[in-house]
Amino acid sequence: QKEVEQNSGPLSVPEGAIASLNCTYSDRGSQSFFWYRQYSGKSPELIMSIYSNGDKEDGRFTAQLNKASQYVSLLIRDSQPSDSATYLCAVNLDFGNEKLTFGTGTRLTIIP
Amino acid sequence: GAVVSQHPSRVICKSGTSVKIECRSLDFQATTMFWYRQFPKQSLMLMATSNEGSKATYEQGVEKDKFLINHASLTLSTLTVTSAHPEDSSFYICSAKRGAETQYFGPGTRLLVL
Numbered sequence: 001q002k003e004v005e006q007n008s009g010p011l012s013v014p015e016g017a018i019a020s021l022n023c024t025y026s027d028r029g030s031q032s033f034f035w036y037r038q039y040s041g042k043s044p045e046l047i048m049s050i051y052s053n054g055d056k057e058d059g060r061f062t063a064q065l066n067k068a069s070q071y072v073s074l075l076i077r078d079s080q081p082s083d084s085a086t087y088l089c090a091v092n093l094d095f096g097n098e099k100l101t102f103g104t105g106t107r108l109t110i111i112p
Numbered sequence: 113g114a115v116v117s118q119h120p121s122r123v124i125c126k127s128g129t130s131v132k133i134e135c136r137s138l139d140f141q142a143t144t145m146f147w148y149r150q151f152p153k154q155s156l157m158l159m160a161t162s163n164e165g166s167k168a169t170y171e172q173g174v175e176k177d178k179f180l181i182n183h184a185s186l187t188l189s190t191l192t193v194t195s196a197h198p199e200d201s202s203f204y205i206c207s208a209k210r211g212a213e214t215q216y217f218g219p220g221t222r223l224l225v226l
Contacts, residue, residue, distance in 0.1 A: 044205075104155040
């Protein structure tokens with residue numbers, strides 16, 4: 001059973017602090033990893049993609065991947081109230097498999 | 113980023129009627145489109161994968177005779193919910209894939225079946 005697991009939250013973080021979101025996946029063959037942000041009532045919006053072990057930074061966002069531990073995380077620095085949303089972790093098995101498996105999402109609230 | 117549109121954004125229909133939802137990639141040709149369904153407070157569940165010019169591949173448990181998918185061109189895929197019932201009320205979201213790139217999501221269609 002291929003699964004992607006996230007802590008559903010809610011996760012509350014003070015404005016300006018670092019928000020840390022975590023995701024584990026069950027299929028060791030997974031190759032591509034994505035973080036999406038979903039505001040209430042809206043569709044998901046791509047935040048980051050990561051394919052190799054290590055860190056990938058884009059502005060205030062850093063994705064971290066550890067394939068040995070089957071773990072991917074998203075760090076949000078200098079959290080803003082506009083970052084309050086549900087963050088979805090998505091994984092696909094390999095480059096030949098186009099399907100994404102989504103976690104249930106972590107609801108993040110940034111407290112002003 | 114790539115732009116994907118959906119139409120309509122919201123639809124209310126009577127039980128037993130059929131509803132068609134369109135998904136368009138506006139600024140690129142999509143080799144593959146996906147249809148998802150999301151119930152309140154749940155994650156996205158993939159319903160089917162749609163490739164231009166070929167039959168859609170449905171996920172286990174999704175009735176292909178009830179959820180008809182047509183991918184007539186590289187920029188348009190349609191999902192028709194046939195004989196809709198209240199339990200089909202959900203948020204339907206399409207995504208489009210450009211080559212080997214990741215999926216770009218449409219804004220979603222909220223369906224309410226009375």
